[in-house]
Amino acid sequence: MSTTRRQFLxxxxxxxxxxxxxxxxxxxxxxxxxxEGAKYDVGxxxxxxxxxxxxxxxxxxxxxxxxxxxxxxxxxxxxxxSIPTKQEIKWIWTDKYDHVFTDDMSQxxxxxxxxxxxxxxCNHCENPPCVRVCPTKATFxxxxxxxxMDYHRCIGCRFCMAGCPYGARSFNFGDPRPYLKDVNPAFxxxxxxxxxxxxxxxxxxxxxxxxxxxxASNGAxxxxxxxxxxSPVRKALAENFSIRRxxxxxxxxxxxxxx
Amino acid sequence: xIEKVLKGSPAFYIWLLFLGGIASLGVFAYIFxxxxxxxxxxxxxxxxxxxxISQFTYFVGVAASAVMLVLPAYFHHxxxxxxxxxxxxxxxxxxxxxCMLFIVTDMGQPQRMLNVILHPTPNxxxxxxxxVLMGYLFIxxxxxxxxxxxxxHDVEPxxxxxFFIYLSVVWAxxxxxxxxxxxxxxxxxxxxxxxxxxxxxxxxxxxSGPAILLLLVIALRRLTGFDPxxxxxxxxxxxxxxxxxxxxxxxxxxxxxxxxxxMPGHQHPLTFLFVGHDGHASWVVGxxxxxxxxxxxxxxxxxxxxxxxxxxxxxxALGILVIASWIDKGLGLLIGGFTPNPFETVTIxxxxxxxxxxxxxxxxxxxxxxxxxxxxxxxxxxxxxxx
Numbered sequence: 001m002s003t004t005r006r007q008f009l010x011x012x013x014x015x016x017x018x019x020x021x022x023x024x025x026x027x028x029x030x031x032x033x034x035x036e037g038a039k040y041d042v043g044x045x046x047x048x049x050x051x052x053x054x055x056x057x058x059x060x061x062x063x064x065x066x067x068x069x070x071x072x073x074x075x076x077x078x079x080x081x082s083i084p085t086k087q088e089i090k091w092i093w094t095d096k097y098d099h100v101f102t103d104d105m106s107q108x109x110x111x112x113x114x115x116x117x118x119x120x121x122c123n124h125c126e127n128p129p130c131v132r133v134c135p136t137k138a139t140f141x142x143x144x145x146x147x148x149m150d151y152h153r154c155i156g157c158r159f160c161m162a163g164c165p166y167g168a169r170s171f172n173f174g175d176p177r178p179y180l181k182d183v184n185p186a187f188x189x190x191x192x193x194x195x196x197x198x199x200x201x202x203x204x205x206x207x208x209x210x211x212x213x214x215x216a217s218n219g220a221x222x223x224x225x226x227x228x229x230x231s232p233v234r235k236a237l238a239e240n241f242s243i244r245r246x247x248x249x250x251x252x253x254x255x256x257x258x259x
Numbered sequence: 260x261i262e263k264v265l266k267g268s269p270a271f272y273i274w275l276l277f278l279g280g281i282a283s284l285g286v287f288a289y290i291f292x293x294x295x296x297x298x299x300x301x302x303x304x305x306x307x308x309x310x311x312i313s314q315f316t317y318f319v320g321v322a323a324s325a326v327m328l329v330l331p332a333y334f335h336h337x338x339x340x341x342x343x344x345x346x347x348x349x350x351x352x353x354x355x356x357x358c359m360l361f362i363v364t365d366m367g368q369p370q371r372m373l374n375v376i377l378h379p380t381p382n383x384x385x386x387x388x389x390x391v392l393m394g395y396l397f398i399x400x401x402x403x404x405x406x407x408x409x410x411x412h413d414v415e416p417x418x419x420x421x422f423f424i425y426l427s428v429v430w431a432x433x434x435x436x437x438x439x440x441x442x443x444x445x446x447x448x449x450x451x452x453x454x455x456x457x458x459x460x461x462x463x464x465x466x467s468g469p470a471i472l473l474l475l476v477i478a479l480r481r482l483t484g485f486d487p488x489x490x491x492x493x494x495x496x497x498x499x500x501x502x503x504x505x506x507x508x509x510x511x512x513x514x515x516x517x518x519x520x521x522m523p524g525h526q527h528p529l530t531f532l533f534v535g536h537d538g539h540a541s542w543v544v545g546x547x548x549x550x551x552x553x554x555x556x557x558x559x560x561x562x563x564x565x566x567x568x569x570x571x572x573x574x575x576a577l578g579i580l581v582i583a584s585w586i587d588k589g590l591g592l593l594i595g596g597f598t599p600n601p602f603e604t605v606t607i608x609x610x611x612x613x614x615x616x617x618x619x620x621x622x623x624x625x626x627x628x629x630x631x632x633x634x635x636x637x638x639x640x641x642x643x644x645x646x
């Protein structure tokens with residue numbers, strides 16, 4: 001095999017180029033390694049978990065005031081408007097047993113249980129259908145199990161609302177701002193045309209606070225790490241009989257009810 | 260070939276002007292929607308999709324139906340369809356355009372629609388739906404244009420186009436299957452959670468799409484004298500008849516499964532649609548019964564050959580079939596999926612006037628595109644002597 005001068009020059013040139021780039025790559029990876037140590041500082045107060053979950057002790061929630069206090073705490077902090085039509089927005093609300101637990105457990109439930117109000121909110125599912133169907137990743141599941149929304153990426157196709165088996169999502173059919181009495185400047189308001197829902201107060205966890213509903217519940221709602229056997233939620237689940245909404249559809253909700 | 264649009268009879272331009280007028284009413288209503296949001300529609304938190312998405316679904320079927328001409332013509336060398344095939348392909352183009360318009364009108368933030376491409380999400384069926392629809396539009400435009408150009412020059416179409424023609428057959432099935440998957444993969448919606456959804460979609464599409472095509476072709480014959488041939492019409496009618504029979508059969512399978520199993524979740528949407536649920540009967544009850552009666556009536560008019568081959572009865576039979584399939588898929592499918600809602604309660608959906616106006620506007624735009632494309636096709640055929 002004879003090598004011409006031209007071919008030799010070609011190969012030599014390529015080799016020199018390769019050597020040059022590999023040195024540059026080495027330098028770049030070294031830079032990246034340095035960066036790993038400098039993580040974004042969240043203030044050191046933030047609450048972390050492997051899998052956030054909620055336990056609602058329905059026995060401790062009796063009066064209408066209990067519910068109103070909890071709902072108001074959430075809706076006022078998150079600038080959830082009160083729209084008096086079928087195009088309403090709600091993050092946390094109440095309904096009767098038959099509508100919350102639609103797989104009727106017993107035909108002859110105690111009237112006290114059947115007639116009671118139950119809190120509803122996003123279940124932050126382990127297998128969230130809303131995340132599966134979203135065409136833009138505007139709704140996504142975080143590593144700690146919380147399902148959140150990016151209001152700036154959402155195109156308003158409402159596929160997530162068709163996908164959610166729990167009716168947890170609301171759509172801003174119109175501009176929500178005229179329906180807000182007092183705006184909390186610490187949390188963004190939304191614009192029309194995007195979907196929204198409960199965030200498990202991810203913004204409060206960042207600064208070391210428990211979710212607003214938990215705080216307002218006087219101990220009726222527990223919040224903690226489902227992966228930690230010593231967390232308040234795991235302890236409550238170990239000691240009490242609990243149920244979840246629509247268990248047969250495989251979503252693995254993160255909200256448990258002690259009935 | 261586009262120059263053919265510039266030379267037409269006054270009647271053609273009056274027709275376009277008329278459609279343009281209706282379309283501008285739709286655009287006017289849509290401007291209001293852009294300003295105030297989807298609050299001007301009858302949709303709600305519980306029924307979060309409405310007329311727009313249901314029309315999108317229906318017209319994906321119409322688009323896919325071109326395959327009922329292409330498949331016999333190219334897979335089985337059924338020459339009688341060759342004359343009409345371009346009309347089917349061009350109808351597919353206008354139907355896909357309407358689908359896209361219906362999706363855009365349904366979006367809360369239409370200016371962000373490129374997010375679907377900027378942040379591609381392969382786990383979302385919507386992502387595939389966008390791809391197959393774009394692909395189908397491209398394939399039909401390419402195949403339609405190249406074959407028509409060949410016809411104009413009185414030559415055989417180039418060999419490479421065969422690949423795209425065969426591809427269009429597979430692709431047609433894919434667009435409607437993927438559209439069915441939008442619905443059939445959602446765990447909490449009883450009416451949609453059925454493995455037969457894609458099969459139902461295809462059967463109803465292959466009945467209603469060719470029926471719309473044939474109705475338009477019959478109108479075209481009266482207006483321009485273009486005759487696709489008696490045998491072509493009769494063969495296509497047979498295809499429509501089989502597809503409609505299968506469509507009705509599939510629907511009855513759903514009814515059997517729901518009611519023999521006795522599972523409340525599966526029964527409730529059907530009872531809501533036909534008699535009302537939990538004390539709530541909506542306006543849709545009357546429509547659903549109309550659809551049921553018309554579906555059976557259309558089969559009674561299409562199955563016996565003496566009616567089917569009677570060209571006076573045929574347009575009526577086809578019209579009845581289109582109305583029945585439109586109510587079933589363009590209304591009932593969507594409303595039944597959202598009612599009862601995830602709380603097993605009933606929220607009634609009624610489209611509003613602006614919503615209907617936008618919908619009719621999109622129809623008008625689709626019909627305008629179809630008129631222009633068909634004019635080109637017919638003028639080329641006239642010139643080439645294949646009219």
